[in-house]
Every structure is written in structure tokens, then in C-alpha cells.
Amino acid sequence: MTKIIVVGGGAGGLELATKLGRTLGRKRRAEITLVDKNSSHLWKPLLHEVATGSMDEGVDALSYRAHAKNHGFDFQMGTLWDIDRDQKVITLAPMYDENNELLMPERELEYDILVMAIGSTSNDFNTPGVRDNCIFLDNPKQAHRFRREMNNEFMRLHAKHGDGSVDIAIVGAGATGVELSAELHNAIKELRNYGFRDLENSKLNVTLVEAGERILPALPPRISSAAHQELLKLGVKVKTNTFVTKADEEGLETKEGERIHADIMVWAAGIKAPDFLKDIAGLETNRINQLEVNNTLQTTRDENIFVIGDCAACTQEDGSKVPPRAQSAHQMASRCFSNIVAKLNGRELKPYVFKDHGSLVSLSRFSTVGSLMGNLTKGSMMIEGRIARMVYISLYRMHQIALHGYVKTGLMMLVGRINRVLRPSLKLH
Numbered sequence: 387m388t389k390i391i392v393v394g395g396g397a398g399g400l401e402l403a404t405k406l407g408r409t410l411g412r413k414r415r416a417e418i419t420l421v422d423k424n425s426s427h428l429w430k431p432l433l434h435e436v437a438t439g440s441m442d443e444g445v446d447a448l449s450y451r452a453h454a455k456n457h458g459f460d461f462q463m464g465t466l467w468d469i470d471r472d473q474k475v476i477t478l479a480p481m482y483d484e485n486n487e488l489l490m491p492e493r494e495l496e497y498d499i500l501v502m503a504i505g506s507t508s509n510d511f512n513t514p515g516v517r518d519n520c521i522f523l524d525n526p527k528q529a530h531r532f533r534r535e536m537n538n539e540f541m542r543l544h545a546k547h548g549d550g551s552v553d554i555a556i557v558g559a560g561a562t563g564v565e566l567s568a569e570l571h572n573a574i575k576e577l578r579n580y581g582f583r584d585l586e587n588s589k590l591n592v593t594l595v596e597a598g599e600r601i602l603p604a605l606p607p608r609i610s611s612a613a614h615q616e617l618l619k620l621g622v623k624v625k626t627n628t629f630v631t632k633a634d635e636e637g638l639e640t641k642e643g644e645r646i647h648a649d650i651m652v653w654a655a656g657i658k659a660p661d662f663l664k665d666i667a668g669l670e671t672n673r674i675n676q677l678e679v680n681n682t683l684q685t686t687r688d689e690n691i692f693v694i695g696d697c698a699a700c701t702q703e704d705g706s707k708v709p710p711r712a713q714s715a716h717q718m719a720s721r722c723f724s725n726i727v728a729k730l731n732g733r734e735l736k737p738y739v740f741k742d743h744g745s746l747v748s749l750s751r752f753s754t755v756g757s758l759m760g761n762l763t764k765g766s767m768m769i770e771g772r773i774a775r776m777v778y779i780s781l782y783r784m785h786q787i788a789l790h791g792y793v794k795t796g797l798m799m800l801v802g803r804i805n806r807v808l809r810p811s812l813k814l815h
Contacts, residue, residue, distance in 0.1 A: 401719040423464065429782060464481060600626055669691070
């Protein structure tokens with residue numbers, strides 16, 4: 387039986403493993419295994435809501451093991467250590483508990499087809515002090531750390547009866563930085579409803595730092611401008627054309643010598659594939675460790691290894707790179723699935739073509755802005771407000787439908803509405 391291993395349970399990897407399990411695993415046409423270092427899945431674009439407590443990951447997180455059981459594939463918890471392309475074997479590193487006692491020894495898993503879907507991590511560009519003093523909002527663990535430190539700072543301010551302020555600096559005005567800036571102001575408004583009456587909006591100083599000329603540089607200027615104005619209304623200090631050269635315990639230092647004081651610092655200035663991917667198994671990688679692939683999503687040096695998501699360096703016909711977005715991972719998972727099936731059946735593999743459906747940025751409950759692209763709009767159409775918010779939420783619903791189907795997703799939406807009544811609007815623990 388053909389053995390297919392998917393390494394990485396992010397948006398693309400989990401959708402692919404689910405689809406392979408339903409169509410091949412259940413019919414015993416292939417043995418599907420998903421490998422991830424975590425035990426549960428959370429949609430990465432929602433991490434800023436987890437960080438501020440607007441989302442309870444205990445409710446929304448998905449258990450890999452339970453999901454695997456229900457969808458015809460196996461789950462192995464572990465961290466990829468090495469790939470032996472000659473023997474077609476991957477090695478998983480040994481696992482230890484918090485007391486450094488061995489939980490699982492080093493393991494080897496055989497494959498016929500390997501899919502790399504490991505995703506990305508934050509890129510600090512080797513800026514001094516960043517790794518020691520900043521929070522990287524690229525995984526649930528870091529989101530939990532941010533929420534813990536944020537709550538501690540608010541508690542200290544509350545103990546001083548609101549004398550002072552909480553200063554938070556966010557480096558990088560991409561979607562993560564912009565959405566977190568707005569979500570923080572929503573959090574302080576919600577905290578006032580839970581006994582922190584001395585926490586006024588003026589007590590929160592959020593500084594958003596961007597090295598480029600404008601925020602949201604990957605989006606059209608008119609959307610960037612609309613988001614910029616909304617942030618200013620909330621009281622966010624937006625600093626563009628500001629290059630951070632150093633971070634320490636007390637804040638940031640810029641190229642112009644300016645000091646930006648911060649109690650909490652978040653680095654969201656760029657992404658790269660994990661460092662261990664650099665030239666792994668002799669595969670071709672680029673300067674940010676992404677694995678180079680051809681248009682069928684197979685690596686340039688091994689046709690039995692596919693790559694999808696943020697860790698894939700995929701060049702389109704016009705020479706542009708596929709952007710590291712959730713919609714890219716979703717589309718890649720679909721094309722990778724059909725190409726794997728085609729490969730198993732001896733058919734020709736088809737090229738992956740990225741279709742940009744637009745981008746949306748949520749400014750918490752205050753606003754949502756973005757653009758839609760497609761046949762109906764004949765280009766791009768800017769949207770904002772309630773319509774934009776509905777479309778933004780629908781992106782997550784599409785991910786849920788890919789994992790659970792329409793009926794279960796509908797039930798989850800119903801439960802979500804019930805929880806709005808039963809549960810607090812902010813996670814307080």
C-alpha cells in the first residue's frame with residue numbers, strides 16, 4: 387500500500403491530510419500519516435485573537451488525533467529531524483516532557499510520497515536583542531505568552547488605580563501587526579466590563595512600527611490608507627519609514643537613534659521557513675529557507691516530495707512568488723491532492739496557478755477593510771464595514787468546511803452563537 391506522509395498540520399497540511407484520508411485512507415488505497423509537533427490545530431490567522439483573549443483556543447482548537455480517527459488517517463506527534471531520500475525515510479526527533487524525561491524515542495517513518503507543509507516562523511533578520519526581548523506571534527505558545535504578559539501589565543496598572551500606562555510596541559505593519567493593534571484596544575474596552583473600570587483607552591499606548599512607506603505594504607494603497615485612518619481613530623501610534631536596529635528590555639531603538647519605550651514588544655516584521663529546512667536532504671532552498679518547487683508543487687530535486695504553504699518557494703509564470711497567505715495554502719492543498727491522485731494513477735500532473743481572491747484585514751469589532759478580486763468584480767473592489775467582516779469570517783468558515791464538511795461546520799457556528807451568551811466575551815484565565 388502506498389505510504390503518504392504529510393509533515394505539518396497547519397491550514398494546508400491538515401486540509402490535505404483530511405482530503406487524502408477521506409478519499410484514499412478510508413478506501414485502503416493508501417496509508418496516510420500526518421506529523422506535527424503539536425497535539426492540536428488552530429488556524430494561524432486567528433492567533434492575534436488568542437493573544438488578546440478575544441478567542442478561547444480551548445474551544446476552537448482541533449485535536450489532531452481525534453480528527454485523524456474520524457477522517458481515515460493516522461497522526462504521529464513529533465518534530466521532523468531528517469529526511470533520507472535514498473531510503474525514503476523521515477526521522478522524528480525524540481520527545482521529552484517538561485522534566486526532560488524521555489516520552490518518545492527517535493522514530494523512523496517510511497514514505498512513498500512526502501508532503502512538506504511545515505509553514506513559517508518569524509524572521510528577526512538577526513536584529514540584536516529581538517530574539518531575547520520580543521514575542522513572535524507565530525504559534526499558540528507565543529500567543530499564550532503574550533496574553534499572560536498583557537494581563538500582568540493590566541493587573542499592575544489596576545493595582546496602581548490607573549496611574550501610568552501600558553506601552554506595547556509592535557514591529558511590522560502587515561496583517562498580524564495591524565490586526566493585533568486593533569484587537570488590543572478591543573481587549574481594554576472589554577476588560578472595563580469585568581471590574582477593571584480604571585483601565586481607560588488612554589491608558590493603552592500601542593505603537594505600530596513599519597520600515598516601509600505604509601502599513602499593509604502587500605495590499606493596495608487605498609486599503610492601506612483606510613486601515614491607517616482607522617488605527618489613528620483608535621489611538622494607535624503608527625510610525626512608517628522607521629527601521630528598528632536593536633531591542634532591549636526597555637524597548638526598541640531605531641536607525642535614527644529614537645527610543646521607543648515598551649513594556650511588551652511583538653516582532654511581526656517578516657517570515658521565513660524554519661532554519662532546519664536549509665538544504666535539508668540536499669533539496670534546493672532559497673535565502674529564507676523555503677523549499678524550491680516546480681509548478682506541480684514537487685521539489686526541484688525529488689519528484690516524490692511535494693511542498694505546500696509558507697515553506698514553499700513557488701514561482702508563477704509571470705515571475706512573481708506565491709504570497710504566504712492562508713488562501714495560498716488552501717489552494718495549494720487542493721492542487722497537491724489532485725496531483726498526488728494523478729501520480730498514483732499514472733496520469734499527468736497539472737500546474738498550480740495562484741488565484742488571488744483579494745485580502746481582508748480585521749480591525750477587531752471596530753471595522754474590517756479589504757479588497758475582493760474575481761470575475762464578478764473585473765479587477766479589485768474595495769470593501770469595508772459589515773460586508774467586509776462577513777467575508778473575513780467566511781474565510782475561516784471555508785477552512786472549517788474543508789476539515790469538517792457543511793453539516794458539522796453549521797453546528798459549530800450554532801454553538802459559537804450560543805457561547806456568545808454563555809461565555810465571557812474575553813478569555814480571563
